Amino acid sequence: MQSERIVKQFGLWSSPVSAASVASAVRITDVQWTPDGRTLVWREERSGKGVLVAQDGDSAPRDLTDSIGVRARVGYGGGDFAVGSTSAVVVDQQTGGLVRVPLEGGSPRTITPVFGHCASPAISPDERWVLYVNSTDRTDVVAIVDIDGNFWPQKLAWGHDFFMQPTWSADGRRVAWIAWDHPNMPWDGTRAWIAELSLRDGRLPELEGAPREVAGGDSVAVSQPMFSTDGESLILVSDANGWGQVTTIGLTDGVASAAAAADTEFGIPPWMQGMRTVCRTPDPTVAFAVASHRGFHQLARVHLPSGGIDRLNVLAGASAIEQPTVNLHTSAIAVIASSPVLPPRLIVVEPDGTERVVRRSASESIPAKSLAYPEPVEWKASDGGVVHGLFFEPVSEQFASSGRPPLVVLVHGGPTSQSIAGWSPVTQFLATRGFAVLMPNYRGSTGYGREYMLGLRGTWGVTDVDDCVSGALALSIVGRVDGARMAIMGGSAGGFTVLQTMIDRPDVFAAGVSLYGVSNQFALCADTHKFEEMYTQSLIGALPEAAPLYRERSPEFRAREIRRPMAIFQGADDEVVPQNQSDAIVAALAATGTPHVYHVYAGEGHGWRKSETIDAYLNALERFLRQYLVFA
Numbered sequence: 001m002q003s004e005r006i007v008k009q010f011g012l013w014s015s016p017v018s019a020a021s022v023a024s025a026v027r028i029t030d031v032q033w034t035p036d037g038r039t040l041v042w043r044e045e046r047s048g049k050g051v052l053v054a055q056d057g058d059s060a061p062r063d064l065t066d067s068i069g070v071r072a073r074v075g076y077g078g079g080d081f082a083v084g085s086t087s088a089v090v091v092d093q094q095t096g097g098l099v100r101v102p103l104e105g106g107s108p109r110t111i112t113p114v115f116g117h118c119a120s121p122a123i124s125p126d127e128r129w130v131l132y133v134n135s136t137d138r139t140d141v142v143a144i145v146d147i148d149g150n151f152w153p154q155k156l157a158w159g160h161d162f163f164m165q166p167t168w169s170a171d172g173r174r175v176a177w178i179a180w181d182h183p184n185m186p187w188d189g190t191r192a193w194i195a196e197l198s199l200r201d202g203r204l205p206e207l208e209g210a211p212r213e214v215a216g217g218d219s220v221a222v223s224q225p226m227f228s229t230d231g232e233s234l235i236l237v238s239d240a241n242g243w244g245q246v247t248t249i250g251l252t253d254g255v256a257s258a259a260a261a262a263d264t265e266f267g268i269p270p271w272m273q274g275m276r277t278v279c280r281t282p283d284p285t286v287a288f289a290v291a292s293h294r295g296f297h298q299l300a301r302v303h304l305p306s307g308g309i310d311r312l313n314v315l316a317g318a319s320a321i322e323q324p325t326v327n328l329h330t331s332a333i334a335v336i337a338s339s340p341v342l343p344p345r346l347i348v349v350e351p352d353g354t355e356r357v358v359r360r361s362a363s364e365s366i367p368a369k370s371l372a373y374p375e376p377v378e379w380k381a382s383d384g385g386v387v388h389g390l391f392f393e394p395v396s397e398q399f400a401s402s403g404r405p406p407l408v409v410l411v412h413g414g415p416t417s418q419s420i421a422g423w424s425p426v427t428q429f430l431a432t433r434g435f436a437v438l439m440p441n442y443r444g445s446t447g448y449g450r451e452y453m454l455g456l457r458g459t460w461g462v463t464d465v466d467d468c469v470s471g472a473l474a475l476s477i478v479g480r481v482d483g484a485r486m487a488i489m490g491g492s493a494g495g496f497t498v499l500q501t502m503i504d505r506p507d508v509f510a511a512g513v514s515l516y517g518v519s520n521q522f523a524l525c526a527d528t529h530k531f532e533e534m535y536t537q538s539l540i541g542a543l544p545e546a547a548p549l550y551r552e553r554s555p556e557f558r559a560r561e562i563r564r565p566m567a568i569f570q571g572a573d574d575e576v577v578p579q580n581q582s583d584a585i586v587a588a589l590a591a592t593g594t595p596h597v598y599h600v601y602a603g604e605g606h607g608w609r610k611s612e613t614i615d616a617y618l619n620a621l622e623r624f625l626r627q628y629l630v631f632a
Contacts, residue, residue: 005396005397005398005399005400006398006399006400007399007400007401007402008399008400008401008434009401009434009630010394010401010403010405010406010434010435010482010630011405011406011433011434011435011625011626011629011630012433012434012626012630013394013396013398013399013401013432013433013434014398014399015396015429015432015433016365016366016370016432017366017371017425017428017429017432019429019614019615019616019617019618019619019622020615021362021363022425022426022429022614022615022618023611023612023613023614023615023618024362024611025343025361025362025425026044026045026046026361026362027044027045027344027361028042028043028044028336028344028345028346028359028361029042029043029044029045029050029078029080029323029336030042030043030078030080030081030274030276030323030336031043031323031325031334031335031336031346032081032082032083032325033083033325033326033327033328033334034083034084034085034103035083035084035085035125035127035328036085036329037327037328037329037330038056038057038085039054039055039056039083039103040054040055040334040348040358041053041054041055041064041081041083041088041103042346042358042359043070043080043081044359045609047609047610047611047612048609048610049069049093050065050069050070050071050080050093051063051064051065051070052064052065052070052081052088052090052101053359054088054103055358061358061359064088064101064103065090065101065108067108068090068092068093068094068099068101068108069092069093069094070090070091070092070093071091071093072091072096072117072118072119072120072273072274073091073093073096073117073119074117074118074119074120074133074135074140074273075119075135075162075271075272075273075529075530075531076271076272076531076606077119077272077273078119078120078271078272078273078274078275079091079119079120079121079133079164079165079272079273079274080119080274081121082121082122082123082130083103083123084123084127084147085103085127086102086103086104086127087100087101087102087103087127087147088100088101088103089101089111089121089123089130089147090121091117091118091119091121092110095110095114096114096116096117096118097110097111097112097113097114097115097118098110098111098112098118098121098130098132098145098149099111100147100148100149109148109149110149111130111145111146111147111148111149112132112145112149112153113152113153115134115136115153116134116135116136116137117134117135117136118132118133118134119132119133119134119135119164119273119274120132120133120164120165120166120273120274122166122167122168123147123168124168124172125168125169125170125171125172126172127147128146128147129144129145129146129147129172129204129205130144130145130146130147131143131144131156131166131167131168131175131177132144132145132166133163133164133166133273134153135530138530139158140158140160140161140162140163141155141156141157141158141163142155142156142157142158142163142166142175142177143155143156144156144204144205145204146204151203151204153204154204154206156175156195156206156207157177157179157193157195157207157211160179160180160181161180161181161182161530162179162180162181162186162531163177163178163179164177164178164186164223164270164273165177165178165223165224165225165270165273167225167226167227168227169227169231170227170229170230170231171231172197172199173196173197173199174194174195174196174197174227174231175194175195175197176192176193176194176195176214176225176226176227176234177192177193177225178190178191178192178193178216178222178223178225179191179193182533182534183534183537183538184218185269185416185532185535185538186221186223186269186270187221187239187269187270187416187446187453188218188219188221188538189216189217189218189219189220189221190216190220190221190222190223191213191215191216191217191222192213192214192215192216192222192225192234192236192249193211193212193213193214194211194212194214194234194251195207195208195209195210195211195212196208196209214234214249214251214254215234215236215238215240215247215249215256216238220238220239220240221238221239221244221267221450222236222237222238222239222247223236223237223267223270223275224236224237224267224270224275224276224277224278226278226279226280227280228248228280228284228304229280229281229282229283229284229328230284231251232250232251232252232284233248233249233250233251233284233304233305234248234249234251235247235248235249235278235280235287235304236249236278237266237267237277237278238256238258239267239450240256240258241258241260242449242450242451243260243263243264243265243266243449243450244265244266244267244268245258245259245260245266245267246258246259246266246278246287246289246302246304247259248304248305250305255305257304257305257306257307258307259289259302259303259304259307259308259309260307260309261291261293261300261309263293263294263448263449264291264292264293265291265292265293265446265447265448265449266278266289266290266291266292266300266302268292268418268446269414269416269417269446271414271417274323275323276322276323276324276325277289277290277324278290278302278324279324279325279326279333280326281326281328281331282326282328282329282331284304285303285304285305286301286302286303286304287301287302287304288300288301288302288324288326288333289302289324290321290322290324291309291311292418292420292447294376294388294447295374295376295388295390295418295419295420295421295441295447296319296376296420296421297318297319297320297321297420297421297422298311298312298315298321299311299312299314299315299321299324299333299335299349300312313353314349314353314355315335315337315347315349315355317339317342318337318338318339318342318347319338319339319340319420319421319422320337320338320339320344320420320421320422320423321335321336321337322335322336322337322344323335323336330350330351331351332348332349332350332351333348333349334346334347334348334349334358335347335349338422338423339421339422339423340371340372340373340374340392340421340422340423340424340427340428341368341371341372341373342364342368342423343360343361343362343364343423343425344361344362344422344423345357345358345359345360345361346358346359346360367397369397370395370396370397370432371395371428371431371432372392372393372394372395372427372428372431372432372437373392374390374391374392374421374439375390375391376388376389376390376421377389377390377391377438377471379470379471379474380470380474381443381463381466381467381470382466382470383466385443385455385467387440387441387442387443387467387470387471388440388441388445388448389419389438389439389440389441389471390419390420390421390438390439390441391436391437391438391439391475391480392427392431392436392437392438392439393405393431393436393480394431394432394433394434394435394436395431395432396432396434399434401434403482404479404480404481404482405434405435405436405481405482406434406435406436406481406482406485406486406487406625406629406630407435407436407437407438407472407475407476407481407482407485407486407487408430408435408436408437408438408486408487408488408489408625408629409437409438409440409468409471409472409486409487409488409489409509410424410426410427410430410437410438410439410489410490410494411440411442411464411468411488411489411490411494411495411497411498412439412441412445412490412493412494413490413491413492413493413494413495414444414445414492414493414494415442415444415445415456415460415464415493415494415497415539416444416445416446416453416456417445417446417493418441418445418446418447419439419440419441419445420447424439426618427439429618429621429622430625433622435625435629436475436480436481438471438472438475440467440468440471442456442463442464442467442468442497443455443456443463443464443467444456444457444459444460444463444464456539457538457539458538458539458540458541459539460493460496460536460539460540460553461496461497461500461540461552461553462553464497464500465497465500465501465504465505468488468497468501469501469505469508472486472488472508472509473508484510485510485629485630485632486508486509486510486629487509487510487511487512487513487625487628487629488501488502488508488509488512488513489512489513489514489515490513490514490515490517491514491515491516491517491607492515492516492517492518492576492577492606492607493518494515494517495514495515495516495517495518495577496517496518496519496555498512498513498514498517499512499514499517499518499519499555499559499562499585500553500555502562502564502566503555503558503559503561503562506561506562506563506564509564510564510565510628510629510632511564511565511566511567511624511625511628511629511632512562512564512565512566512567513566513567513569513621513624513625514566514567514568514569514582514585515569515570516569516570516571516574516576516577516581516582516606516607517555517568517577517581517582517585518577518581519554519555519556519559519581519582519584519585520554520555520556520557520581520584521536521540521550521551521553521554522543522550522551522554523578523580523581524536524577524581525543527578528575528576528577529575529576532576536550540553555585556581556584556585556588559584559585559588559589560588560591560592562588562589562592562594563592563594564594564628565594565595565596565624565627565628566585566589566594566595566596566597567596567597567598567599567620567621567624568582568585568586568589568596568597568598568599569582569599569601569617569620570582570598570599570600570601571600571601571604571605571606571607571608572600572601572602572603572604573602573603573604573605574604574605574606575605575606576605576606577606579600582598582600586598595628597620597624599616599617599620601613601616601617
């Protein structure tokens with residue numbers, strides 16, 4: 001009963017979610033079966049180091065990589081490894097090259113020269129060849145090498161700015177990939193290509209004839225190509241009909257058919273090379289896919305090519321599902337699954353529906369009733385548009401408070417991304433201390449159809465600001481939060497929204513928290529990596545014509561207008577938003593005497609990977625919010 005709880009001010013509750021426990025968790029980023037179905041292989045991140053782990057049947061898991069850090073670095077990374085029956089091919093974080101790692105023990109063998117950065121290795125069905133993406137000196141290609149590294153790698157496809165997700169047909173005679181060009185991002189418009197291979201004794205395969213385009217376009221985004229197990233069709237995700245749908249394309253007749261469900265997305269923006277929401281099965285007429293509705297996920301069976309969809313009654317309680325993969329011998333499904341009250345797990349679902357937990361990312365020592373669960377919310381923006389989000393009320397079994405709780409608006413990055421109802425340790429860190437949390441999916445976010453995603457075009461720094469402000473005010477008006485004690489917080493693009501909000505709407509939030517936030521749009525275009533260098537063209541406008549808008553939406557030039565307290569966090573090695581962008585904001589805050597704290601973490605890039613950084617960051621965040629949101 002609430003009357004039996006200790007009465008203590010919101011924001012000062014003792015929490016079971018400690019900074020140390022958050023920092024000690026491992027990240028599980030991908031999972032794959034070996035082709036023979038005997039071994040499950042996955043990648044973990046342990047304090048910033050990528051480790052490949054394998055489990056044979058029910059035996060104890062074992063690490064496959066000791067001296068090698070497994071991490072690809074094309075764009076934002078991803079596509080870190082592939083597995084065959086006897087070996088895995090991984091990307092060496094240090095060199096960027098491909099390394100073959102025996103599954104049963106033995107010495108790793110480098111199979112590509114140190115030349116640019118590799119990603120998305122794909123092993124041929126006969127396990128002789130490896131397709132992969134290579135990025136060198138701003139030139140991206142699809143290349144091929146033999147799995148033993150005896151031959152010099154050869155280019156298979158080139159001539160586009162970007163490539164991702166190369167894949168093989170079951171007979172090894174066809175390959176497919178995704179390509180796109182500036183100024184598009186991969187959720188704007190991409191194309192799927194197929195090519196025939198000429199297999200030659202003793203030599204690397206070559207393309208037989210010209211590749212042919214089979215799906216996508218300048219205004220249609222396609223991703224995740226895979227050949228059906230019978231080789232008769234190509235399965236991919238396409239938003240040609242306005243929502244990311246599982247689409248089948250006949251390779252003989254070219255006929256496309258899509259599986260659709262109302263207000264449901266089956267795709268995600270491919271910020272990284274290896275992202276996956278769909279997987280094929282031994283039955284060429286069936287695929288499994290992650291269905292996303294209002295930020296909540298469910299595993300679905302998709303019937304190809306009829307388009308029928310069955311939502312499956314498995315993974316009970318899971319509301320975020322990643323990287324599904326099917327054992328082509330047993331039909332078991334492996335996924336990374338979590339919920340708002342359960343940290344990510346690696347789970348295998350057998351064909352009869354039984355579930356086996358293979359790996360837990362954290363201790364799971366906190367009862368679900370001690371953690372916050374979100375409700376999907378909607379509100380009206382100032383222009384009348386509908387905005388979506390997730391709202392978490394403060395939660396505690398031990399404490400209670402009178403009045404209304406302070407609010408933290410937690411803005412996702414991207415900005416073409418989505419806050420989903422999965423495990424969010426920062427959200428739980430805040431909610432269990434007595435803070436309410438709103439995770440707005442402002443217009444421009446994904447998960448609500450292509451039209452909603454396009455809602456930020458030309459208005460970045462305006463629409464996102466308005467949607468975050470209107471969401472916070474809507475909660476205040478109905479009495480769910482204390483409108484005088486609200487903070488806005490975000491990283492990267494979310495950090496930009498924070499800075500822009502603190503300038504343009506200075507009276508709404510009592511404090512702001514920016515993590516490696518964009519502060520200079522001109523510098524972002526000039527200094528950021530190739531993947532994003534033309535991203536702002538769609539979000540703000542093309543230079544030089546849009547220069548006045550770039551200046552208006554560059555907080556660095558207006559930072560002296562910030563009057564409320566700010567916390568700035570930055571990685572010293574950030575190549576996406578370099579430290580000088582945060583330095584400029586802090587210099588302006590110091591010049592005007594605006595209360596602020598500034599934390600720069602050595603050895604960190606665009607986001608925190610080290611346990612000690614995560615621990616220090618969360619403790620600093622708590623001190624800041626207590627000082628300026630609780631005690632103010």
